[in-house]
Amino acid sequence: xxxxxxxxxxxxxxxxxxxxxxxxxxxxxxxxxxxxxxxxxxxxxxxxxxxxxxxxxxxxxxxxxxxxxxxxxxxxxxxxxxxxxxxxxxxxxxxxxxxxxxxxxxxxxxxxxxxxxxxxxxxxxxxxxxxxxxxxxxxxxxxxxxxxxxxxxxxxxxxxxxxxxxxxxxxxxxxxxxxxxxxxxxxxxxxxxxxxxxxxxxxxxxxxxxxxxxxxxxxxxxxxxxxxxxxxxxxxx
Ligand SMILES: [Zn+2]
Numbered sequence: 001x002x003x004x005x006x007x008x009x010x011x012x013x014x015x016x017x018x019x020x021x022x023x024x025x026x027x028x029x030x031x032x033x034x035x036x037x038x039x040x041x042x043x044x045x046x047x048x049x050x051x052x053x054x055x056x057x058x059x060x061x062x063x064x065x066x067x068x069x070x071x072x073x074x075x076x077x078x079x080x081x082x083x084x085x086x087x088x089x090x091x092x093x094x095x096x097x098x099x100x101x102x103x104x105x106x107x108x109x110x111x112x113x114x115x116x117x118x119x120x121x122x123x124x125x126x127x128x129x130x131x132x133x134x135x136x137x138x139x140x141x142x143x144x145x146x147x148x149x150x151x152x153x154x155x156x157x158x159x160x161x162x163x164x165x166x167x168x169x170x171x172x173x174x175x176x177x178x179x180x181x182x183x184x185x186x187x188x189x190x191x192x193x194x195x196x197x198x199x200x201x202x203x204x205x206x207x208x209x210x211x212x213x214x215x216x217x218x219x220x221x222x223x224x225x226x227x228x229x230x231x232x233x234x235x236x237x
């Protein structure tokens with residue numbers, strides 16, 4: 001069976017792991033001085049731990065951008081897993097267990113020796129959504145909240161909160177002097193910070209009710225809203 005994964009090495013000790021046809025989801029592996037940090041575990045369609053072992057021999061811990069199913073698929077292979085507690089309920093409902101989960105909070109510093117990440121709490125897409133900011137290298141592992149119009153941002157279902165999401169985008173714009181590049185979990189491999197105000201404008205347009213949605217899925221539980229700078233799956237109207 002061929003591997004569902006594709007690896008892109010950005011720099012020494014910094015690997016992007018893409019999973020699925022047309023890059024369904026993306027993970028990030030950073031090798032530190034003594035341990036390695038894996039951001040998310042994807043859909044779970046392959047042996048992610050075995051793949052990581054070809055890239056690093058250091059002990060691996062997992063940090064999650066959030067607890068959606070397409071980001072936690074291989075968690076059974078890992079023992080040390082960090083997630084913002086506001087996503088614990090969602091995660092446990094989906095996975096049936098909270099095995100291995102440890103809390104992660106706004107302002108936490110993850111020091112790998114080779115680089116440092118600061119946790120930014122950005123709720124809205126999920127209650128416990130976070131991003132990881134490396135100020136020294138001016139990069140942000142941004143997860144799902146920021147995606148350009150080539151992708152779609154999922155904002156339907158019980159765990160989404162549009163108002164919190166908009167506040168989080170505003171917070172990110174306030175911090176955008178701190179990074180030059182974003183690495184999102186879906187769509188393009190890299191984005192520049194100027195995409196964030198475009199996504200914010202699109203989110204505000206969505207909430208204005210002026211965009212006509214297109215029914216999606218057999219049960220029509222949500223609709224696709226094309227809002228210029230970004231697209232959303234949304235279910236409120
Ligand atoms: Zn996702």
